Amino acid sequence: MPDWVETLRGLILFIVWAVLVLRISALWRAPQRPVWIVLLVLATGSLMIQAPVGKWLDSTTGVAKAGELSVALVALTDFAAVWWFAVALHRAGHATPAWLRRAPAVSAATMAALAVAFFVVTPAPDRFGAQAHGWWVGYAVAWITFGLVTAVGAGALFWRHGITMRSPVLRLSMLALAVGTTAELPYLVIRAIRWFTEAPATLALVGFWCSFTRFVLVALGCSLAALEPLRRATLYWYRRQRLYGLWMLLRQATPELVVLTPRSRTSDLLTFSNPWEQLHQRVIDIRDSVTFLHDGWASPQLLQEAARHAGGGRDRGDGARDGGDGGRDEGERLVAVACWIEATRRDALAGATKLHHELDKDLLPDVQASESTVHREIRHLLRLHRALRTRAVQSFADTAERRPPAPTAP
Numbered sequence: 001m002p003d004w005v006e007t008l009r010g011l012i013l014f015i016v017w018a019v020l021v022l023r024i025s026a027l028w029r030a031p032q033r034p035v036w037i038v039l040l041v042l043a044t045g046s047l048m049i050q051a052p053v054g055k056w057l058d059s060t061t062g063v064a065k066a067g068e069l070s071v072a073l074v075a076l077t078d079f080a081a082v083w084w085f086a087v088a089l090h091r092a093g094h095a096t097p098a099w100l101r102r103a104p105a106v107s108a109a110t111m112a113a114l115a116v117a118f119f120v121v122t123p124a125p126d127r128f129g130a131q132a133h134g135w136w137v138g139y140a141v142a143w144i145t146f147g148l149v150t151a152v153g154a155g156a157l158f159w160r161h162g163i164t165m166r167s168p169v170l171r172l173s174m175l176a177l178a179v180g181t182t183a184e185l186p187y188l189v190i191r192a193i194r195w196f197t198e199a200p201a202t203l204a205l206v207g208f209w210c211s212f213t214r215f216v217l218v219a220l221g222c223s224l225a226a227l228e229p230l231r232r233a234t235l236y237w238y239r240r241q242r243l244y245g246l247w248m249l250l251r252q253a254t255p256e257l258v259v260l261t262p263r264s265r266t267s268d269l270l271t272f273s274n275p276w277e278q279l280h281q282r283v284i285d286i287r288d289s290v291t292f293l294h295d296g297w298a299s300p301q302l303l304q305e306a307a308r309h310a311g312g313g314r315d316r317g318d319g320a321r322d323g324g325d326g327g328r329d330e331g332e333r334l335v336a337v338a339c340w341i342e343a344t345r346r347d348a349l350a351g352a353t354k355l356h357h358e359l360d361k362d363l364l365p366d367v368q369a370s371e372s373t374v375h376r377e378i379r380h381l382l383r384l385h386r387a388l389r390t391r392a393v394q395s396f397a398d399t400a401e402r403r404p405p406a407p408t409a410p
Contacts (some may be wrong), residue, residue, distance in 0.1 A: 008208075009049055012215045016046040019223045034088045035222045041081040042219055045074045064124035072115050072128075072143075079150040080108035082181060082218060086157035103153070111146040115139065132195040140195045144188055151184035158221075169231050173224035180217030183210045236275035239378050243282050244268055246385040250289035253348040257288050283377055287365075290341060294364060296354040297344035302400065303359065306339035307332075309396045337365055338387035343400040 020039045027036045047053060054067025063069075084104035090096055118139035119127060126133045132140040155178055162174030187210035193199050194207070244265065251262050263271065271278065310332045365384065387393055 008212055009046075009051075012212065013046040013050060015216060016043045016219045019219045023223060034085045038081045038085045039219065039222050041074070041078045042215065042222075045071075045078045046215065048074045065119075065127040068128040069115065069119050073112055076108055076111045076115065076143075076146060079147060079184070080104040080111075082177075083107075083150045083154040086154040086177075086181075089161060090157050104150070107146060107149060111142060114142045118142070130194065131198075140192070144192045144195075147184060147188045147191075151181050151188065155181040155185075167228055167231075169224060169228045173221050173228075176217045176221035176224060180214045180221060183214040183217065186210045187214065233272070233275040236279045237272060239374075240275070240279045240282050241269065242382060243279075243286065243378060243385075246381060246388075247282050247286055249385075249388070250286055250293075250345065253345040254289040254292045257285070257292055279374065283374065283381070286381060290365060293341060293344040293348060294359065296356065297347040297352060298340055298359060299355050299357050300359065302340055302343060303336075305400070306336045306343070306396065309339055309392070310334075310336035334383060334387050335390075335392060338384055338390070338393045339396040341384075342388050342393050342397040346397055346401060 016039065020036070020043045023032075023036055023039055025032075027033060048067075048071045054071065057067035057070055058064065081104070087096060087100055087104060091101070118135055122135040122139070126136045129136065158174050158178035158181055162171055162178045165171040165174050187207050190199075190203055190207035190210065194203060248262060251258055365380065
C-alpha cells in the first residue's frame with residue numbers, strides 16, 4: 001500500500017475518536033447508548049488498524065500475525081455492532097422477531113470462534129496473506145459470508161428508515177449509515193477477488209477507499225443523530241420568538257391571567273430551557289387571552305359587525321362557518337376574528353365594564369395545539385397577528401371605540 005494510506009488511516013483515527021468524545025453524553029442516556037457503543041467499537045477498530053499497533057502486538061505476544069487477528073476480531077465486532085444498532089433502531093417502532101434480535105451477537109460469536117480456530121490450524125505464512133491457501137480458504141469463505149450477512153442486514157434497515165424518516169437531520173443520519181454499510185459490499189467483493197485470484201494492485205486501493213468510506217460515514221451518521229435534539233430545540237425557540245409580539249400584546253390586555261411577570265424581550269431571547277414546553281405554554285397563553293377577551297367584552301352586535309366588516313359590508317349571517325354555503329372564506333374569517341380581538345383588547349386596556357354575554361364560538365380561532373400540529377397553529381397565529389396590524393382592522397376598532405357601550409348580559 002502507498003504511504004498515504006497510513007496517513008488516511010490516521011485521519012480515520014482522528015475522526016472516529018473525535019466523534020466518540022463529542023458523543024460521550026450518549027453513554028448516560030439509554031435511548032442513545034447504542035450509538036455510543038457503535039462509536040466505541042469503531043474507535044477501537046480505527047486504533048487497531050494503525051501499523052505500529054499491529055507490530056507491537058506481534059512483538060508482545062510473540063505470535064506471528066497476532067496483530068492482524070486482533071484487527072479481524074475488532075472488525076467483526078464492528079460489523080455486528082452496526083447491525084445490532086440497526087436492529088435496535090428498527091425495534092423502536094416495529095415488532096422484531098427474537099431470532100433477528102439475537103442474530104448480530106450469535107453471528108459475531110460464531111465468526112470469532114471460526115477466526116480463532118482457523119488462525120490456530122493455519123501455518124503462520126498462510127495467515128492473512130494476499131491470497132488464501134489451505135485452511136485459510138475456510139476462513140476467507142466464512143469471513144466473506146459473515147460480512148455480506150451483516151452488511152445486507154444493517155444496510156436494508158438503514159435504507160428503509162432513511163427513506164421514510166421525516167426529520168431532515170435524522171434522514172441524513174440514516175442515509176449516511178445506509179451508504180456506509182452499503183460500501184462494505186464492494187469492499188467484500190474485492191476482498192474475495194484478491195483472496196482467490198491474481199488481482200491487480202489497484203483493486204486493493206479501491207477496496208481501501210470503500211473501507212475508508214464506510215468508517216467515515218458510519219461515524220458521521222452516528223454523530224449526526226445527536227444534532228436532532230439541538231435542531232428541534234432551536235426550531236421551538238425560533239417559533240416561540242415569532243409569537244412574542246402577539247403574546248405580549250394580549251398579555252398586557254389580560255393581566256388577570258398573568259401568574260408570573262412577563263419576561264422582557266432580552267430575557268425571553270436568552271431562555272433556552274424546556275423549549276417545547278415554553279413554546280406550548282406560549283400558545284396556551286395566547287389562546288387563554290383570546291378566550292378571556294371573547295367572554296368578557298365581546299357582544300353579539302360586535303361579532304356581527306366584525307363579520308360584516310370582514311366581508312366588505314355583506315351580511316353573511318350569524319353562525320356561518322368556513323366551507324358551507326354562504327360561509328365566509330378563511331381570509332374573511334381571519335379578518336373578522338382580528339377585528340373583534342382588537343376591539344375587545346382596547347376595551348380591556350381602557351378598563352371597560354365586562355359584558356359577559358353568552359356567545360357561540362363561531363369566531364374563536366381554531367385550536368390546533370398538539371405537538372404534531374403546532375406548526376400550523378403558529379402559522380395561523382402569526383397570520384392573525386399580521387391581520388391585527390392591518391388598516392382595515394385598526395379602522396374597525398377605531399369605529400367600535402366611538403360607539404356607545406353594549407349593554408351587559410342580564
